[in-house]
Amino acid sequence: MDFSSFLTSLGTSFVIFMVLMLLFAWLARKPGNSVIYYPNRILKGLDPYESGSRTRNPFAWIHEAMSSTEQDVISASGYDTAVYFVFLSTVLGILVLSGLVLLPVLLPVAATDNGVKIVSTTSNGTFSDLDKLSMGNVKEKSSRLWAFMLATYWVSFVTYFLLWKAYKHVSGLRADALMSPEVRAEQFSILVRDIPPVPEGQTRKEQVDSYFKRIYPESFYRSMVVTDNKVVNKLWEELQGYKKKLARAEAVYALSKKTGKPEGARPTNRIGFLGLIGKKVDSIEYYNEKINEVTPKLESEQKDTLREKQLDAALVFFSSRVAAASAAQSLHAQMRQVRQYVIYIVVALTILFFMIPIGLISALTTLENLKKYLPFLKPIVDLDAIKTVLEAYLPQLALIIFLALLPKLLYSLSKAEGIPSESHVVRAASGKYFYFIVLNVFVGVTVGGTLFSTFKSIQKKPDTLPDLLAAGLPLNATFFLTFVALRSFVGYGLELSRIVPLIIFHLRRKYLCKTEAEVKEAWRPGDLGYGTRGPNDMLIFTIVLCYSVIAPFIIPFGVVYFGLGWLILRNQALKVYVPTYESYGRMWPHMHTRILAALILYQVTMFGYFGVKKFYYAPFLLPTIILSLVFGFVCSKKFYRFFRDTALEVACRNLKETPNMEQVFRSYIPPSLSSEKIEDNQFEDAVSQVSRSTSFV
């Protein structure tokens, strides 16, 4: 890629962004679209245009986002979202503080050294105009390299400082949330998976009850043995489906009465494959029949599940928050179930070995290969205008599409590990995704590029990973520069304008939705999706960090990415997305670890690069790596346990009211088991026998 196609790509991205932003300003003012641009406020029962964004200038949302406080974010979107903004501002802070020193110092130092004859490496994806401003322009063994080494130290210390501050801040946020005087059901219940073996002559439930009653005589409320709900869930969903379809058919019938003949047209459907073949039946009658057929099945299965399908786990309810926090941290059985860990390992190994072929495939989707293997595309691809655009975008586009498809797969694999909570599954999938993209995209592109290209400018044949990375980075600077710009402008432009959800919503409302519930489902906004957002941000951060000293002009691109991200997501968090769970910042330690991992990768790469530059003092960088490891260890000791366990200091704060334990308990009964028809005493098979009236403390 030459300089002009780089500018083309940059310019196009920016224009797209401006267009999308104006589109947003125009579309968001139309009342019919308010469910797309303000669903969070609507679901909360607030006026979407409360702050006047409809009448004021089209950029009012920027002011609103800038002036919102952390408390606003927490009340609109919960603690997890607030923690996500801590992540964004920490990373932004690292890049800004680094840039403030690195740009004015390193660019002149590099540009005024003319010792290296620039080898034309256009074909490898770099170009000489920017090369002059990078570390590649400095002579080997030059004493100017000291400036670059000090810059590496500066970036490291800035990172330590901001990470420490952020961890402390998030820890405080979490403490605030956990010591809140509100009664939160999850603070009164724990999931116990290491129940001691059942003694003879007792049922699992009796054992759980007597065991916990003995240890927590004052605060034990009752227990609920976890059951295998696979079959009952399926039946329940079937029933819900029929109920929805019945409602829909009735709505259609009612509508036809108004618009057509007064007696109406009774809707019909076919009962064969996908409703396309088979006998035609009257829909209302058919679904009523089906509902009457499934309901007794569900009821008997509910009884069966509660009685026969108990698992080796139980939810235990406590009437005191401190007791629950303490019980959650205690080891109950001398030996623990390891089945889940075995599955965990098997899945992890599968993914690891799965990544290698996928990584290779993604590396081969370049324009040249496309022409070679799909020759019918050649005439189109060879048109000059299209070629420039394709050359600028294709590799990045392929990458982005591939990365968009991966998370779903990783999510379901993580679920297969048997992790019990939604937030934990997301964290596990997110971790896999992060390591996958850093390994395959960043390291893969860099090392792959180096291995496939000639070693013109490097005399020494590199043979270790840091050396390969170090040699490959300068050759791929433009690729990543374009990648970051694309993600900033097009990615966040689409995010802000919500063009895709808007179109889908209008199409669904017009052609598919018949009932109010269906319309509501069509605009339901979903959550911010930290699981994929976090790793993608981390990829950008890793790239910018690793290039920060080698090619400092990448830093402004990183600042734009995270600055825009902060601004636009602030808007989305306040007005659009609705959190699906709340883990009180439980994901922060993982984010922290990954930022630190990126820093260590950067330090190792720099060590390798100083080696490539034959700088004798390269080993002076080793202390930074050791320091990073020590920093990580100290942070984990100081803060981590509070994110795993609730400190009793925090849990022992007073509550506003006595918890309604009956309500807490009810909130844990899965909908598939809580039919109105089932008598309460049927639960006694899986839940404890403790009389509620006496154990209410």
Added chain:
Amino acid sequence: MDFSSFLTSLGTSFVIFMVLMLLFAWLARKPGNSVIYYPNRILKGLDPYESGSRTRNPFAWIHEAMSSTEQDVISASGYDTAVYFVFLSTVLGILVLSGLVLLPVLLPVAATDNGVKIVSTTSNGTFSDLDKLSMGNVKEKSSRLWAFMLATYWVSFVTYFLLWKAYKHVSGLRADALMSPEVRAEQFSILVRDIPPVPEGQTRKEQVDSYFKRIYPESFYRSMVVTDNKVVNKLWEELQGYKKKLARAEAVYALSKKTGKPEGARPTNRIGFLGLIGKKVDSIEYYNEKINEVTPKLESEQKDTLREKQLDAALVFFSSRVAAASAAQSLHAQMRQVRQYVIYIVVALTILFFMIPIGLISALTTLENLKKYLPFLKPIVDLDAIKTVLEAYLPQLALIIFLALLPKLLYSLSKAEGIPSESHVVRAASGKYFYFIVLNVFVGVTVGGTLFSTFKSIQKKPDTLPDLLAAGLPLNATFFLTFVALRSFVGYGLELSRIVPLIIFHLRRKYLCKTEAEVKEAWRPGDLGYGTRGPNDMLIFTIVLCYSVIAPFIIPFGVVYFGLGWLILRNQALKVYVPTYESYGRMWPHMHTRILAALILYQVTMFGYFGVKKFYYAPFLLPTIILSLVFGFVCSKKFYRFFRDTALEVACRNLKETPNMEQVFRSYIPPSLSSEKIEDNQFEDAVSQVSRSTSFV
């Protein structure tokens, strides 16, 4: 070293062992020596010769050791000793089961392949007669190598199987100990180091009391803020020293009355340096004076310590075992003190960088270097007989002496880390010692030997650690064979005969001891010393395991080492050593991890060695390494937490009697603070104000 000097060394070792054993049989029968050979029994108030070992044949102790049960060991020497025997028998089992398959299979497979022309490598410390029986005798790329690969798998599976069984067994032992109905003070008290910060207007003690009273209203008894006792301990020891010296002077005076003049000769001493110079004074008067001088100082310092020198830690006492177990596992403060971890890291880094020069020095102490640098030794060293013995022993002897000096250093360094409990310090020092000796001795000798010697028999220049290890192992077989034999025969011979403690005891009793207390101190046996014994055993095990497939004839040597060790230590545990602390097998997970680490080192080495042999199927060994990691992970998940925390299932068993909390509490007051003269209420400064009469549950 040639074959004859190997046999000399082996023969000498064995003769020494036989002599020491006979000496033991003879010496142990003399009643005057019973305090050396039966101190454990004597301290327990048992008849040392109960089982008739005095009258029966000199090998009766063997029968006694063999027929003793695990329960005998526990009652004589505690749970930690029993766990140590689990370690010995597990390792012995691994070697026996491996040897039963490897010896009959691999020796013929190796011996009948004559493809490799044996290169004379005498100067490198190996010899051709045994080489024929080793894997070195098998042709490159030979399909006979499959037998060796299967053998590697067999050894791995034997290890997994026995380790799993042992972990389960030790876990059961620990559970038995912890659920015992005896009241044990340490089960009712916990050390809390993460106390939340003190709110304004409260003292540390008030805060600790109100905090724990709030969380454990039923079972909190009282607390004791930990104080900095450095000064008070010093004063107390000074006082104890004067008291001992006074008692000694009085004993000397009383003796002189009996033996010399009836009015006696009052003992005198000089008060200058080491009692050698300075004014001569009357000892009894002088020490009485000193005692009167120090006592008030100590008393005022005691008050001062309790009031002014409180630290950020407290001992908290509970009247219920379950509450204590649960409190010990709970996180109390939101943020935790990290000073201790920082010190930990600093010390660990110091040791790491300290190891490298020490390792190099130990590698250079060979006979050749001795002659070179200490030329005056040359005439002696060149005598043929001495030369043979020296050549056989010198490197091993240097190693053993060096290793004997190291543990004390590591112990004091571990103490400097600020670890609060004795058993934990021993574990920490033991871990450092293990990694030190495996790194420096095993890897150092092997790799060092390879690097310094020529690469005659290996075409390919190895450049990674596994390759270096693989190339180096065959060259150093004899060195390690001699080392293991020396340790078995001379080491355990000395252990059994207790010649050194016997001589020291008799010398001290004759020339130094004047009072009964001094005599008792002279024969006090000490404990088994897992801290150094474990790592040394592990070194032997690592060596034997790594050679097991390459040179299977090393296995019998390993079996002899651990068999003898089991037998002789059983005798010592039953009759000699007295444990100084009891951690209920808390060290087992570390032993487990180290056995596994040795196994992984072995698998990596074998992988390298198959590479050296150009065996294309070498990658088929990689699954064993992954399997070992998975096995370790699963074990740690299943068992480890029970060794860190007490399972409530275990702690909730009934007690034989209501604990006497006053007594439990008193047992934690350090002797330097528990003078009879100090009124109980003075403790109130550092201990809680809870009235004892009411909180007694």
